[in-house]
Amino acid sequence: MQVTETLKEGLKRGYQIKVTAEELEAKVVAKLEEARPQIEMKGFRKGKVPMALLRKQFGPRLMGEAMQEAVDSAMAKHFEETGDRPAFQPEVKLTNEDWKEGDDIEVSMTYEALPEIPEVEFSRIEIERMVVKPSDEEVEDTLKRLAENAQEFEDKPEGEPAEKGDQVVIDFVGKVDGEAFEGGSAEDYPLVLGSESFIPGFEEQLIGAKAGDKVDVKVTFPEDYGAEHLAGKEAVFECTVKAVKRPVPAKIDDELAKRYGAENLEELKTRIRDQLAAEYANAARAVLKRRLLDKLDEMVDFELPPTLVETEAKQIAHQLWHEEHPEVQGHDHPEVEPTEEHEKLARRRVKLGLLLAELGRKNKIEVTDQEMTQAVLNQARQYPGQERAFFEFVQQNPQVQQQIRAPLFEDKVVDFILELAKVEEREVSKDELEKAVEALED
Structure with missing residues (x-):
């Protein structure tokens, strides 16, 4: 041989x-x-x-x-x-x-061939971690929103008309061509005007109604309505307004806390503060990670496999094209040629991807089965009632598994680098953090 x-x-x-x-x-x-x-x-x-x-x-x-x-x-x-x-x-x-x-x-x-990746002295990296502590005012604002979401309704004074945001209690019978249709009737139905829970045009016609009024609501079912026998049809709903109620925010007390799963108001405040702190920490983490990758991009340079860069540039161009043309769902469109900007971004991604992959390989950084399972479960929660089907779909698709594994691996390598770098924490305002997050999109 x-x-x-x-x-x-x-x-x-x-x-x-x-x-x-x-x-x-x-x-x-x-x-x-x-x-x-x-x-x-x-x-x-x-x-x-x-x-x-x-x-x-x-x-x-x-x-x-x-x-x-x-x-x-x-x-x-x-x-x-x-x-x-x-x-x-x-x-x-x-x-x-x-x-x-x-x-x-x-x-x-x-x-x-994959290139030789140069050694990097991570101890030379100096970077700042933004820290935001939730204020008492933010906790109170969150409590007010929770109270509004948990609002109740009380009868308006007799004779006052219904406004947007009010609740009307109605009996109604829906008819098409003068004939009542199945599923088009209800009694004592509580409808919040402006909630858009009924077909378009229905709720607006009840604004101004008073308790005791009878209102014929005329609507046209959408062409894509779920029930085919009603799609596109004109209908009349004979409504009797039995009550008009205005929203009343729930009181901020222990009872409100219990409605949200806490034992008392103080525990609910603690949960809110912890949740806000976690949200700020995640946002600060995104800023820290971007700044770290920027520093690595500046510090490290090596030859890149041309085909990897070319493939990445095409993927970037294709993805951005679809973002600009959301009406095109498939891939039946002219070929998208990468620009210099796409190629520049591709070189950065390929370089950082190879660097992080090599660091992970050399330092035996791996995503554990437990971490993968947890990540899949977290994504499965986005599909209520279909969690098992989603889990099985992931198990049967190695490509999907890799899409889930890749960001987990990247974050673990980033954490490894941050352990070696000089990271200083600086307390900042919520507004300053938000501006830093917005800058990530530029």
Whole structure:
């Protein structure tokens, strides 16, 4: 077996691999000898079939296996000896296409090698972590919003009309072409005007109504309405307004706290403060991470695999194009050519991605099964009632698993770097943190 270098240009590599006919034949014979004791053929005892007959019967199939194994073995030995790690699956082609049994086989192998990643002195990195402490005022504002969300309704003085935000208690019968339809009637139905819980145009026609009024609400069902027999149809809802109520915020007391799962008001305040602190910490973490990556981008430089950069640039251009054209759901559109800005961003992403991957590899940083399971469960909660289906979907799709694993791995490597860097905490206002977060989108 011979391996000859044919290309070494930057990170591009090319090799010619030659496997002699004698080597192939030896592999085929070895495979036949290994299988021979278990082979039975008519006229021969088990394990006593002549080699020539075995060679004729199974040789062609085993030759293909031998060729593949020989090339795979040559590639593995090459990567072990050179230390090269391909950025993509190497491209392997048979060069003597007129090959016949008894000939040597020759294949070409080309790939782009991953670059050598320089060492980085993380102790030289000085970076600031923003810290925001929730104020008493913010806790009180949150309590007020919770009280508003937990609002109740009380009867308005007799004769006062309904306004947007009020609740009307109604009996109604819906009719299409003068005939009542199934599911179109209710009694003592509490409807908050402006909640948009009924079909468009319904609630607006009850504004100004008073208790005791009878109102015919005329609407047209949307064309995409769920019930096909009503879609696009004009309807009249004969409504009787039985009561008009105005919203009254709930009192901020222990009873309100219990409605939100706390034992008392003080515990609810503590929960709110902790939640706000966690939200601020997550936002500050995003700012810290971006600033760290910016510093790494400036500190480290090395050659990048051209194909990785090209592929990333195309993905960026394609993604941004769809963000600008949300009406296009599929991929049936003209090819999107990357711009210089896309390529610049691609180079940054590829460089930082390779750097973080190498740091993780060298320092044996891995995402545990427990961390993966927790991340999948967190995402599954976004699909109430379909958690099990989502979990099974992830289990059956390695690509989706990688999409979940990648950010977990990146965060663990970032934490590793921050442990070595000089991180100083600085207390800032909520507004300053918000401005820093907004700057991330620029």
